[in-house]
Amino acid sequence: MDNFSNLMDGFAIAFSFFHLALMAVGVLLGILVGVLPGLGAPNGVSLLLPLTFTMDPVSAIILLTSMYWGALFGGSTTSILFNIPGEPSSVATTFDGYPMAQQGHATHALTLAFMSAGFGAMFGVVVITVLSGWVTQFALKFSSPEYFAVFLLTFASFIGMGSGSAFKAIVSMMLGFAFATVGMDGISGNMRLTFGFSELVKGISFLVAVIGLFGLGELMQTMEEGLRFDGIHARIRIRDVFKAVASMPSHWMTLLRSSLIGCWMGITPGGPTAASFMSYGLAKRFSRRKEHFGKGEPAGVVAPETADHSAGTCAILPMLALGVPGSATAAVMMGGLMIWGLTPGPMLFIERPDFVWGTIASMYLGNVMAVVLVLATVPMFAAILRIPFSIIGPMIVVVCFIGAYTISGSRLDLWLALPFGILGYVFKKLGYPIAPMVLAMVLGDKAEDAFRQSMMMSKGSLAIFWNNSTLVATIMSLAMLLLFWPMVSMIIRHLRGAEHGRRISA
Amino acid sequence: MRTTSGVLLTRLTMEVATALVTGLIGAIVCYGSLEFGIGWGDAGPQPGYFPFYVGLIVIIASTVNLGFGIYHHRDRVEEFLTTEQGQRILAFFGPMFLFVLVSSFLGLYVGMILYLFSVMVFQGGYRLPKALAVSLITAIANYFLFEAWFKVPLLKGPLEALLGIH
Known part of the structure; x- marks a missing residue:
């Protein structure tokens, strides 16, 4: 029971007054960014990150992860009360959450959402706890070729498993890589792609990109649609809360299935959004009350919420253990880790167990706190959305630009956020995925360094990616399969289709 | 329209x-x-x-x-x-662009006061005293939050230098 004693050490770190206070602050700020349109979890974490540069890494990650939990809860609140998903991952919650609220069951829907989210998150943390001990066994086998292979696997899975056009995903990701190479090259010391601008020597921060792409881009989309809040007045009735809690066990099958989907999608970089949709779809397929889905079916709230949160939580594991974030928010946090001077990856579990287990322990505490806080503060946050948008909109803009400036105190970042905003808006409308770009910007340098260091080890032979160990060969083969999966599946479909056609014509 | x-x-x-x-x-x-x-x-x-x-x-x-x-x-x-959506986008993006332009010369505090004030007055249809109060309070709150509490300086311009605020 090595994990257990590690976890207890973690609790000893996380369970201090300062850290509990940080969790509360993080959760409340998170609910706020989750509720406000245009500010989501990735963006909120980006805005807060510059303020943690001087903090102790454990405190910093507790603040950021708590904000993440809060943002997930905030996103569900607006989905149910306003039919506006505060987060892309809570879109599926609107399907049944809003109808429930319309029928006067707002408290029931909210409580169900928060409780199942809490369940999903707990499930996720337990999975992380169990798997973490196992990760360290891999640690010493990892060198540059293995790292590169894992990065390639992540990138490939975003291209192969994406729902939209693979070529759009490639453009988005490769642009991210290109932005990441701007500035000083870590290996040769050359100034790359700066075109003589001295401000570009330090590179383009991924935080500016996130603030522009997710924050400003989403705001522009909200503005374009002409914002209308048809909010349902939420008054939390204690009796309804208990009734909803009492009905939880009847959803055990949905809870379990959705948690598993969430864990899988969180650890592999499918992400919370895909997890919540998939879980909603499966809940509907297996339900005996299929025709009630979309009209206010409680299970239609339980399923996406559970999967959303268990995926969100599980995305932390590959980030810590492999340096591969499972969601855009996790990518931003990982960028933070590197700024705090930590190297994500299996060695982190050996070198900084206090950080790893402190984080994991804080996830237990933070989620419990988040459920309680969000239930207590829902009416207050719902009231914020009743402030006219001509006040709240510009305030969000101001916050975004303050966030952009605080990254490194550079005027250029203010100007960079604008084109990233336009890019985010256009990309979203045309179906270019944005997460791969953020991922590539965070991982670009590391992936390139790993590649070039491997090349130095092998004196320029690519064979090292298959010869170095069975581990690297397996990962590489898997990556290649995923990368070409759209093509493979297209060929298979084509062949089947052709055969089918022939049979019909014959 | x-x-x-x-x-x-x-x-x-x-x-x-x-x-x-x-x-x-x-x-x-x-x-x-x-x-x-x-x-x-x-x-x-x-x-x-x-x-x-x-x-x-x-x-x-x-x-x-x-x-x-x-x-x-x-x-x-x-x-x-559509044309209507285009107008909405422009009405949002235009002021935002001006906010960045003004801020990069006069600093973020002056920028945000002017930005919030003009959007509230010209687009929100608020009366001057209320708009002024909201924008000033926002700037002051941000000052205390960032400069005093987190010790993270925001971009300042000639006006702050004149008033002796660092």
């Missing part, structure tokens, strides 16, 4: 324009990487190798997107932006 809802941009135009822009960025990246050698040196790839091929992939994938975009939307039915 609400009667004007003709199509400002079609999806086809935007797909083509976006593919051309991403392709152009790819070309710029390729061009920029030529400076440090894009070949294979003694110790593996030279500094320009990675960005050059990244740029090249961007160009190729953009070309494919261009082709697909034209093919899928050749009927020009789908709209990207």
Whole structure:
């Protein structure tokens, strides 16, 4: 029971007054960014990150992860009360959450959402706890070729498993890589792609990109649609809360299935959004009350919420253990880790167990706190959305630009956020995925360094990616399969289709 | 105003324009990487190798997107932006752009006061005292939050220097 004693050490770190206070602050700020349109979890974490540069890494990650939990809860609140998903991952919650609220069951829907989210998150943390001990066994086998292979696997899975056009995903990701190479090259010391601008020597921060792409881009989309809040007045009735809690066990099958989907999608970089949709779809397929889905079916709230949160939580594991974030928010946090001077990856579990287990322990505490806080503060946050948008909109803009400036105190970042905003808006409308770009910007340098260091080890032979160990060969083969999966599946479909056609014509 | 809802941009135009822009960025990246050698040196790839091929992939994938975009939307039915939506976007983006412009010369505090104030007055239809109060309180709250509490200085301009605020 090595994990257990590690976890207890973690609790000893996380369970201090300062850290509990940080969790509360993080959760409340998170609910706020989750509720406000245009500010989501990735963006909120980006805005807060510059303020943690001087903090102790454990405190910093507790603040950021708590904000993440809060943002997930905030996103569900607006989905149910306003039919506006505060987060892309809570879109599926609107399907049944809003109808429930319309029928006067707002408290029931909210409580169900928060409780199942809490369940999903707990499930996720337990999975992380169990798997973490196992990760360290891999640690010493990892060198540059293995790292590169894992990065390639992540990138490939975003291209192969994406729902939209693979070529759009490639453009988005490769642009991210290109932005990441701007500035000083870590290996040769050359100034790359700066075109003589001295401000570009330090590179383009991924935080500016996130603030522009997710924050400003989403705001522009909200503005374009002409914002209308048809909010349902939420008054939390204690009796309804208990009734909803009492009905939880009847959803055990949905809870379990959705948690598993969430864990899988969180650890592999499918992400919370895909997890919540998939879980909603499966809940509907297996339900005996299929025709009630979309009209206010409680299970239609339980399923996406559970999967959303268990995926969100599980995305932390590959980030810590492999340096591969499972969601855009996790990518931003990982960028933070590197700024705090930590190297994500299996060695982190050996070198900084206090950080790893402190984080994991804080996830237990933070989620419990988040459920309680969000239930207590829902009416207050719902009231914020009743402030006219001509006040709240510009305030969000101001916050975004303050966030952009605080990254490194550079005027250029203010100007960079604008084109990233336009890019985010256009990309979203045309179906270019944005997460791969953020991922590539965070991982670009590391992936390139790993590649070039491997090349130095092998004196320029690519064979090292298959010869170095069975581990690297397996990962590489898997990556290649995923990368070409759209093509493979297209060929298979084509062949089947052709055969089918022939049979019909014959 | 609400009667004007003709199509400002079609999806086809935007797909083509976006593919051309991403392709152009790819070309710029390729061009920029030529400076440090894009070949294979003694110790593996030279500094320009990675960005050059990244740029090249961007160009190729953009070309494919261009082709697909034209093919899928050749009927020009789908709209990207109606005139009304375009006006809303402009009404949001214009002030935001001015906010950044003003802020980069006069600092973020002055920028945010002017921005909040004018948006509230001209777009929100608020009365002057209320708009003034909200924008000033926001600036002061931000000052205390960032400068005093977190010790993170925000961009300041000539006005702060005149008032002796650091």
